[in-house]
Amino acid sequence: MPKLSYTRALNQALAAEMERDPAVFVLGEDVRHALTNVTVGLFDRFGPERIVETPLSEQAVTNFATGAAMAGLRPVVEYQIPFLLLLVFEQIVNQANKFPMMSGGQARVPVTYLLPAAGWRSGWGAQHSDEPYSLFAHYGVKTVVPATPADAFGLFTSAIRDDDPVVVFAPIGSLAMRQDVTPGDLVPVPLGTARVHREGHDVTVVAIGHLVYDALAVADQLADQVSIEVLDPRTLYPFDWDALATSLAKTGRLVVVDDSNRTCGMAAEILATATEEMHLVAPPRRITRPDGAILGSVPELDLALQPSRQVLADTVLKVVKSG
Amino acid sequence: MTITARPDGSAPRPEDFYRTMRLIRRFEERAMDLVRSGEIVSGIHPCIGQEAVAAGTGAALRRDDIMLANHRGHGQLLAKGSQPGRLLAEMAGRTTGVARGRGGSFHPSDFSVGVLGSTGSVGHGAPLAAGAAWALARSGSDRVAVSVFGDGAVNQGALLESFNLAALWQVPVVFICENNLYATTLPIGANVAGSVTGRAEAFGIPAESVDGMDPEPVYAAVARGVARARAGHGPTFVEFRTYRFEGHHTFELTTRPRYRDPEEVARWQARDPLALQAGRIPEDLRGQIDAEVEVIVAEAVRYALAGPKPDPADARQYLYASGLQTRPGVAARAEERTV
Numbered sequence: 001m002p003k004l005s006y007t008r009a010l011n012q013a014l015a016a017e018m019e020r021d022p023a024v025f026v027l028g029e030d031v032r033h034a035l036t037n038v039t040v041g042l043f044d045r046f047g048p049e050r051i052v053e054t055p056l057s058e059q060a061v062t063n064f065a066t067g068a069a070m071a072g073l074r075p076v077v078e079y080q081i082p083f084l085l086l087l088v089f090e091q092i093v094n095q096a097n098k099f100p101m102m103s104g105g106q107a108r109v110p111v112t113y114l115l116p117a118a119g120w121r122s123g124w125g126a127q128h129s130d131e132p133y134s135l136f137a138h139y140g141v142k143t144v145v146p147a148t149p150a151d152a153f154g155l156f157t158s159a160i161r162d163d164d165p166v167v168v169f170a171p172i173g174s175l176a177m178r179q180d181v182t183p184g185d186l187v188p189v190p191l192g193t194a195r196v197h198r199e200g201h202d203v204t205v206v207a208i209g210h211l212v213y214d215a216l217a218v219a220d221q222l223a224d225q226v227s228i229e230v231l232d233p234r235t236l237y238p239f240d241w242d243a244l245a246t247s248l249a250k251t252g253r254l255v256v257v258d259d260s261n262r263t264c265g266m267a268a269e270i271l272a273t274a275t276e277e278m279h280l281v282a283p284p285r286r287i288t289r290p291d292g293a294i295l296g297s298v299p300e301l302d303l304a305l306q307p308s309r310q311v312l313a314d315t316v317l318k319v320v321k322s323g
Numbered sequence: 324m325t326i327t328a329r330p331d332g333s334a335p336r337p338e339d340f341y342r343t344m345r346l347i348r349r350f351e352e353r354a355m356d357l358v359r360s361g362e363i364v365s366g367i368h369p370c371i372g373q374e375a376v377a378a379g380t381g382a383a384l385r386r387d388d389i390m391l392a393n394h395r396g397h398g399q400l401l402a403k404g405s406q407p408g409r410l411l412a413e414m415a416g417r418t419t420g421v422a423r424g425r426g427g428s429f430h431p432s433d434f435s436v437g438v439l440g441s442t443g444s445v446g447h448g449a450p451l452a453a454g455a456a457w458a459l460a461r462s463g464s465d466r467v468a469v470s471v472f473g474d475g476a477v478n479q480g481a482l483l484e485s486f487n488l489a490a491l492w493q494v495p496v497v498f499i500c501e502n503n504l505y506a507t508t509l510p511i512g513a514n515v516a517g518s519v520t521g522r523a524e525a526f527g528i529p530a531e532s533v534d535g536m537d538p539e540p541v542y543a544a545v546a547r548g549v550a551r552a553r554a555g556h557g558p559t560f561v562e563f564r565t566y567r568f569e570g571h572h573t574f575e576l577t578t579r580p581r582y583r584d585p586e587e588v589a590r591w592q593a594r595d596p597l598a599l600q601a602g603r604i605p606e607d608l609r610g611q612i613d614a615e616v617e618v619i620v621a622e623a624v625r626y627a628l629a630g631p632k633p634d635p636a637d638a639r640q641y642l643y644a645s646g647l648q649t650r651p652g653v654a655a656r657a658e659e660r661t662v
Contacts, residue, residue: 049461055491060450060484063442067454070439071389072462075454091481095442095451100644103432103440104423108644140642140649163644238647 003178004186007037009149010116010170012186013156014038014076018046021074024160025050027061028078036080036116058084062091062113069109070099074160076112082130085115085167093139096165111166112159118145118169119210119259120306126296131209133169134260137237137269142166142191144235147212149179151234154189162191171259173210192235194243200229203253203320206244206270207232211257211307218313226320236266244270245278252281253319257307262288282323285315325378325402328385328549335382337603340538342612343381344374344597347398349620350407354397354414354428358573362628363414367428370398372568375596376501377402379541380469383549384437389455389468391448392441394429395501395567399471404436407619408626417630424633425641437466445506446476449498450485456496456552467495467552469545475506477519486558490526495552497545498523498560501535507571508582523560535563536596566591 004012018024025046026039032053034040043051054061058079065075079085085092092113099107119131136143142164146152152170159166179185197212198219205228207215212232219228231247233239248254254274258267267286274284287307295301325346326339351371357363370377373395381402384390392399400410405421413420414428421433422440432440439455442448452470459466476482477500489496502519504511523530529551533544541563548559568588570576601609639649 055484055487057484057487059447059481060453060488063447063450063481064454064457064485064488067391067439067451067456067468068458069454070451071455071458073458090444091447095444095447099432099440101641102422102426102430103434103641104420104425105641105644106422106432106434107439110644142643142647164647238649241650 002181004149004181005178006149006152006170006175007116009153010038010114010156011040013153015042015045017157017160018042018050023072023074024076025052025073026076026078027052027054027065029054029056029080031078036078038078038114038116058088059091062088063095065111066091066096066099066109069111070107074110076114076160078114078116080117081128082115082118082132083127085113085132089135092165092167093136093141097139097141100164108163109165110163112156113165113167114156114170115168116170117172117175119172120294120302121172122299123297126293129294129302131169131171131259133167133236134264134266136167137266138264140237142235143169143237144191145169145171145209146234147171147174147209147232149177150181150185151189151195153186155191155234157188158191161188166191169209171209173213177213189234192238192240194231194233194240196229196231196243196247198228198230200227201250202227203255203316204229204231204244204247204251205312205316206254206256208236208258208266211259214307214309214312215257218309218316222313222316226316228316241273244274248274248278248280252279253323254280254284255312255315255319256284256286257312258286258288259307260288261291263291282319285319287311287315325404326382327404328383334542337600338608338612340378340382340542341600341604341609342616343378343402344538344600345612345616346407346619347374347377347401348597349616350401350411350623351397353620353624354411355573357415357624359576363428364416365428366573367397367414368395368572369569370395370567372591373501373503373535373565374398375538375600376499376535376541376563376565379538380471380499380545382542383545384469385466386436388466389437389439389452389459391439391452391468391470393445393448393472394441395473396431396441396471397428400431400433400436400438403438405433405438407623411623411627412630415627415630416632417627418633419626419630423641444481446472446479446482448472449476449482450488453485453489453494453496457492457494460495465553467497467549469497469499471499471501473506474500474502474504474511474514474519475509476500477515477522483522486523486526486528489558490528493555493557495555496558497548497552498558499545500560500562501565502562503565503567505571505583508580510582519562520560528558528560530560530562532562532564535565536594537599538596568592
């Protein structure tokens with residue numbers, strides 16, 4: 001069975017959609033030379049009209065994509081560094097995502113914003129290591145965080161085909177992952193559908209992005225003490241609340257592990273909704289980054305702030321014993 | 324009612340410009356009445372005084388060309404061909420409006436005449452227009468796009484970035500600056516270092532500065548830019564020197580900030596573009612047009628106020644083109660859920 005890497009999955013999904021639909025094109029920096037590897041081979045195949053190399057002008061490029069989308073195209077905009085999404089936050093949440101409503105349904109803005117390397121990079125310093133997906137979910141922008149190569153293929157494909165703006169976060173912690181796949185695995189994954197990676201009956205661990213692998217490792221490590229169900233939401237907005245409710249109906253206990261900051265992060269929303277609406281027999285817990293900065297260029301300091309397997313294991317055991 | 328580009332490329336007649344300008348003037352005056360009476364709750368950014376720019380621009384464009392308007396955009400939409408009644412209904416928040424009452428006075432999209440809308444971030448329509456124009460050109464169309472913005476927009480990074488993109492990629496877009504000398508209350512001298520046209524020239528974009536109180540040179544300048552764009556020669560920038568006779572927004576009717584010298588206002592009012600254009604047509608024709616416009620505006624007010632307001636139950640409609648429904652702000656209780 002062939003091994004598919006995460007980045008190769010993004011590349012294959014993009015190539016397939018560009019082949020299928022001539023309205024799909026890419027805007028981004030260094031995309032001609034495929035610095036992030038997502039556009040490898042695509043410039044030679046599709047040319048400069050469809051792999052459009054841009055100057056460093058993220059705000060204009062983001063609105064350029066919105067304008068092109070309203071004129072009938074399906075842009076994919078690549079941002080190399082997570083903080084660039086903060087620079088264009090207004091253009092995405094206040095312009096692109098509101099035009100359908102502001103125009104009373106006249107406008108469609110089918111733009112995909114691809115972040116092919118989101119989250120912590122060892123030693124890269126304070127400004128290159130964010131993973132700001134919670135901000136987009138907060139604003140109701142469709143947001144996906146695929147954990148696996150097959151989901152990267154399937155969710156990126158669905159994002160491109162969707163008629164609304166969609167932000168795709170590819171976590172750095174997932175990029176090294178390779179997966180055995182058959183052609184049948186490489187299919188569109190509907191937005192808003194979670195995946196249960198491992199079934200269990202004592203506690204539900206909701207893990208986002210690359211943290212799915214940590215949750216699976218902890219589930220293995222604690223297998224003789226506790227039965228952990230690992231739920232990967234895959235899409236943060238719209239969230240698959242039915243899948244969470246189904247899992248909690250079985251376990252009644254919840255731990256969320258999330259690479260956001262604590263305040264107003266995705267984990268906070270998951271805990272709040274579960275508490276308001278779902279079956280819980282013990283207080284839920286979350287593991288997040290603290291608020292404030294990832295510290296910078298000293299890896300040990302950064303790692304001290306990020307969700308770890310040890311903290312997850314300890315938290316799971318506490319939740320199982322409480323209530 | 325209003326005029327758009329003629330197939331043979333000939334210039335509109337003086338009375339054509341006058342008709343459009345008179346419509347815009349009376350439309351805005353009646354809209355201000357509706358602000359005072361509470362029918363337009365947002366207030367408006369009146370374009371009274373700037374009608375020549377709108378009329379000249381609209382006359383140089385085809386109905387199927389794309390426009391990104393700005394917050395002072397009612398005249399721009401009317402000159403592009405929007406139905407006065409549907410535009411006024413939009414401003415009054417009626418479902419019969421051009422954007423079903425969802426855009427209001429500030430963001431009235433009217434795709435039926437190529438107006439995609441306007442942005443809250445000043446100047447951010449420029450990259451939207453550039454992207455739309457690029458998409459049109461790529462599809463082989465000869466349609467072009469224009470972005471209209473004020474002097475307050477010319478220091479926005481996104482706008483200047485879009486000049487660079489448009490020039491690099493020879494995008495068929497015309498950038499139109501309505502320089503009315505004030506960014507809200509900030510006078511041009513405290514707002515713009517260098518010159519307005521110098522910003523476009525820095526990117527190699529042909530730029531000119533034109534009298535914006537006379538529709539004929541406005542038309543000629545925009546038509547030159549549109550011709551360049553249609554011929555595949557890339558972007559053009561035009562600065563129109565104009566003036567708004569009213570406040571930035573109708574909130575000035577009550578707050579009455581003093582940032583303009585009354586003598587300056589009077590000097591510009593003495594150059595009223597409507598009076599200028601009226602002087603170019605026979606008096607009986609002018610009277611006839613005025614009477615026609617009164618009927619149209621009265622009918623627009625009647626149509627606007629007769630339209631239904633949206634049902635609050637539909638407040639989350641149109642949020643997503645895909646039809647996604649957001650969850651309400653109040654969650655269902657556990658016992659109400661079906662799992």
